[in-house]
Amino acid sequence: MAVSMMRLDKLLTEMGEGTRQEVKKLIRKGQVSVNGTIVKIPDQKVNEQTATIRCQGRNVCYEPVVYYMMHKPAGVVSATEDKKEKTVLDLLERPVRTGVFPVGRLDKDTEGLLLLTNDGEFSHRLLSPKKHVDKTYEAVIDGIVGDEDVILFSRGVDIGDDTLTLPAVLKILEVDREKLRSEIAITIQEGRYHQIKRMFQAVGKEVRYLKRIRMGSLILDPQLKKGEVRRLTEEEIARLKGSSDKGD
Secondary structure, eight states: OOOOOEEHHHHHHHTTSOOHHHHHHHHHTTOEEETTEEOOOTTOEEOTTTOOEEETTEEEOOOSOOEEEEEEOTTOBSSSOOSSSOBGGGGSOSSOOTTOEESSOOOTTOEEEEEEESOHHHHHHHHOGGGOOOEEEEEEEESOOOHHHHHHHHHOOOOSSSSOOOOOEEEEEEEETTTTEEEEEEEESOOOTTHHHHHHHTTTOEEEEEEEEEETTEEOOTTOOTTOEEEOOHHHHHHHHHHHHTTO
16 A cells, blocks of 8 residues: 655645745745654655654644534624635634635624534535535524414425525524514524525514524534634534435
């Protein structure tokens, strides 16, 4: 079996240590060591699985794919870059592996569970409408949500698109008739633009607050504060990939 080898400058670039040109300069200046030996040749091949690599005094471990759970706060956009707004990538600890992106999106004013990865195939499977992956949200609604809404949502709602939404599970958690406000949980299997807000608008109500708490098998870690991020466990990754495989 052939030993896996990779260019040193490519490895460091992928792991977010800088652009290819920046990394080459670091290497030539003697800022990078491999297995305890200073290396000044950018295109030197290294075994990315076993080599001990240090860059500017820090250990660099090569990871082909990474998976993060974020408790997204309001006011941050689900994008890799934005000229005006703070993005979810800005909340990740530096350096950030190249190619990391949010899986799907949460509106700027929506909080909760957001998955970030550089695994494009996995993201595609998780977001594919054919997979019918459940996404659960908690929300505060201006208006009294009743049983008629539960029934309507279970049948699909006309939100102005060519087709009705897929059936959604709407649960009424609490109703304040004095303030005309309801707390609900809703599970959908799609990700249409502003879908939940448009579903409630279709029944004459307004979403005041929205938070995603689950995506497939992945549940928002209650220990994660707003703006905090952690890596997924191996078990979480395996279960999540299993939930994205259903429907095959």
